[in-house]
Amino acid sequence: MKVQCAALWLLAAALILSSVHTRGLRKCLISMDTHHLEESFQEIKRAIQAKDTFQNVTILSASETLQSIKPSDVCCVTKNLLAFYVDRVFKDHRELNPHILRKISSIANSFLYMQKTLQRCQEQRRCHCRQEATNATRSVHENYDQLEVHSAAVKSLGELNVFLAWIAKNHQEISAA
Amino acid sequence: MWFFYALIPCLLRDGVAILPAPQNLSVHSTNMKHFLMWSPVIVPGETVYYSVEYQGEYERLYLSDVWIPSSWCSLTEKTECDLTEDITATVPYSLHVRATLGSQTSAWSTLTHPFNRNSTILTPPWMDVTKDGFHLVIELEDLGPQFEFLVAYWRRESATKEHIKMVRSGGIPVHLVTMEPGAAYCVKAQAVVKAIGRHSAFSQAECIEVQEEALPLALALFAFVGFMLNLVAVPISIWKMGQLLRYSCCPVVVLPNTLKITSSPQKLISCRKEEVDACAMTTVLSSEELFRTWI
Numbered sequence: 001m002k003v004q005c006a007a008l009w010l011l012a013a014a015l016i017l018s019s020v021h022t023r024g025l026r027k028c029l030i031s032m033d034t035h036h037l038e039e040s041f042q043e044i045k046r047a048i049q050a051k052d053t054f055q056n057v058t059i060l061s062a063s064e065t066l067q068s069i070k071p072s073d074v075c076c077v078t079k080n081l082l083a084f085y086v087d088r089v090f091k092d093h094r095e096l097n098p099h100i101l102r103k104i105s106s107i108a109n110s111f112l113y114m115q116k117t118l119q120r121c122q123e124q125r126r127c128h129c130r131q132e133a134t135n136a137t138r139s140v141h142e143n144y145d146q147l148e149v150h151s152a153a154v155k156s157l158g159e160l161n162v163f164l165a166w167i168a169k170n171h172q173e174i175s176a177a
Numbered sequence: 178m179w180f181f182y183a184l185i186p187c188l189l190r191d192g193v194a195i196l197p198a199p200q201n202l203s204v205h206s207t208n209m210k211h212f213l214m215w216s217p218v219i220v221p222g223e224t225v226y227y228s229v230e231y232q233g234e235y236e237r238l239y240l241s242d243v244w245i246p247s248s249w250c251s252l253t254e255k256t257e258c259d260l261t262e263d264i265t266a267t268v269p270y271s272l273h274v275r276a277t278l279g280s281q282t283s284a285w286s287t288l289t290h291p292f293n294r295n296s297t298i299l300t301p302p303w304m305d306v307t308k309d310g311f312h313l314v315i316e317l318e319d320l321g322p323q324f325e326f327l328v329a330y331w332r333r334e335s336a337t338k339e340h341i342k343m344v345r346s347g348g349i350p351v352h353l354v355t356m357e358p359g360a361a362y363c364v365k366a367q368a369v370v371k372a373i374g375r376h377s378a379f380s381q382a383e384c385i386e387v388q389e390e391a392l393p394l395a396l397a398l399f400a401f402v403g404f405m406l407n408l409v410a411v412p413i414s415i416w417k418m419g420q421l422l423r424y425s426c427c428p429v430v431v432l433p434n435t436l437k438i439t440s441s442p443q444k445l446i447s448c449r450k451e452e453v454d455a456c457a458m459t460t461v462l463s464s465e466e467l468f469r470t471w472i
Contacts, residue, residue, distance in 0.1 A: 033371060036265070036322070091239050098246050102263065105245055109233035109266030 034168045037110055041160050044103045049158040054151060059143040060159045065136050066166045073133035074170045075126070079118045080137035081163060082111050085156070088144065092153035107160065196220075198286040199227060199256070199274050206297040208320050209370060211264050213250075214257045218276040218283065226252040226277045231260065234268035234291075244273070252277060267373050269293045299377035302326060302347065302368045306383045311356050313385065315364060319348030325369045327376065330354060333361040333384055343369075359389040 060066060069077050090108045095101045121127040144152045199215040206212070218225045228251050230244040250258035264270050269291035276283040303318040317326050326344040330353050331337075344351050344366075356362055363384040368377040 040265075086235070086239070090235065101245055102248065105233055105236065106265040108235040109268045112233075112235045112238075113267050 034164055034171075037107055038161065038164050038168070040103045040106050041164060044100045045158070045161060047097070047100055048154065051154045052151075052158045054147060054155060057143075057147065057155065058159065059140060059147075059152065059156050060162050061139070061143065065139060066162065069133070069136060069170075071170075073130055073136075075118065075121060076129035076133040077136060078167060078170070079115070079122065079127055080129070080133070081140065082115050082118070084137065084140060084144075085160075085163070086111050086115065088141075089153050089156040092149050093157055104157070196225075196276050196278050196281045196283040198283040199276055200286065202272070202274065202286055202288045204260075204272070204288065204292045206292070206294065208300060208368070209261070209294065209297050209323055209373075211260045211292070211294060211297070212257050213260055213272050213274065213288070215274055215286065217256045218278075220278055223278055224254060226254060227256065227258075227274055228252055228277060229258040229260070229272065229274045230285075231263050232271040233266060234270070237269075237271060237291075250274075264292070264294050267293065267295050295373040295375065297370075297373070299368055299370065299375060301378050301380035302366050304364070304366050304380055304383070306364045306385055307350075308356070308385055308387060311358070311387060313353040313356050313362055313364070314350050315344070315353055315366070316350045317344060317347040317366060319346070320368060322346070323370055323372050325371065326366050327369055328353065328364065328366045329379070330362055330364045333363050336363075356387045358387055361386040 066077075086108065090104065090111075093104070095104055118127060144156060146152075147155065197218050199218055201214075201216040203214050204211060205214060213229060215227070218227075229247040231247060232244050236243045236245070245263070247258055247260055248262045250260075258274070260270075260272070270293070271287065271291045273285040273287040275285045302320065302324075305316045307314050307316075313330065315328060317328075324347065326347065328342045328344055328351075329339045330342070331339045340354070342351075342353060353364065354362070361384050363382045365379045365382040367379045370376070
């Protein structure tokens, strides 16, 4: 009887701890409104996508990669994809049109702000990267590397709406939970 | 100004004048509207034009040679530039401006400290508190899509019981509460900007009162009087109707005084004999004879 009671207590404690841990991860959210970013992108989407000469290839692979991300991996994947865009895509794309340049600058600087927000979570060890999340973002980098750098940058820019919609959906849903 | 004139000889290089760069750059930002300002470059008899460029933290870290022309301030005559549409992220922005006169351009003059929009001054919002019948309605000033408003309202006599309502945008009347007659309600509001995680101070509270309406009281009084009148009038009416019906259907026949028998019936029968005969003769006349007497 005593052994059974002890086992029940241990199970309850484990359940409580795991829910607290999960909630802690869930709370690592970007609380900014991405609506204005989506609006900024909509203004330049046609011009950017018109430059994409590889229509049959996708880098973010929305239906396979992003949609299958589990809630516990959202922070890690968000952090990694923000770094993908900030460290590679925006740098590799050189825009000459001032209007498009302003919109890309707005998105790039907003991504920098989001990275700083998630950085705090990382410092508190609330943005742990599991193997699945790491694999998902690695495949994005591999897709990018398969194309010539300027073409890859243009294609990734053209897929920004996919990434922005995913951010809006995942960070909003979790905050509403 | 004389200082600039004095400098002109010093600025001559191989006989070519160098246009001075604008000075005293500063940013004035209120309610997420950002303006870069600078002192004018004076060249007598000439119109000097100015151009502004900006560089976000991203460009500064990753693309240091990239400066972006501002949306509204390329070759402008004004000595201020509205950068609201350019500064769109909550990161430090470097800003610089130069003067242009014909083929001459000055050096870039750079703002000393990069500007971050989270340092904008947020002022308590203007609000218009009105009543529509018993409805408490508020309209807040329209400060743009980045602003939301936190509205607090309470009954004046119970100031500790504050109710909170979030209003998503200004410029539209919003219903707060349906007020109780005779009560006073107070309202205050603050502006909230989620993009920078800050809010303004609360506005001064405005109070509004709803009068007790006299009309319902008069109506109640009138209804009471009417009810009491009905309590008296209805029985009287019923009684009168009953009387009317009785007279109509079954009237009481009242004999005239001349036909009233004041004596006993035996006395009537005992007429004198000759009077009886006369009475009898009189009664024998036939109907034909009666008719002749009429004619």
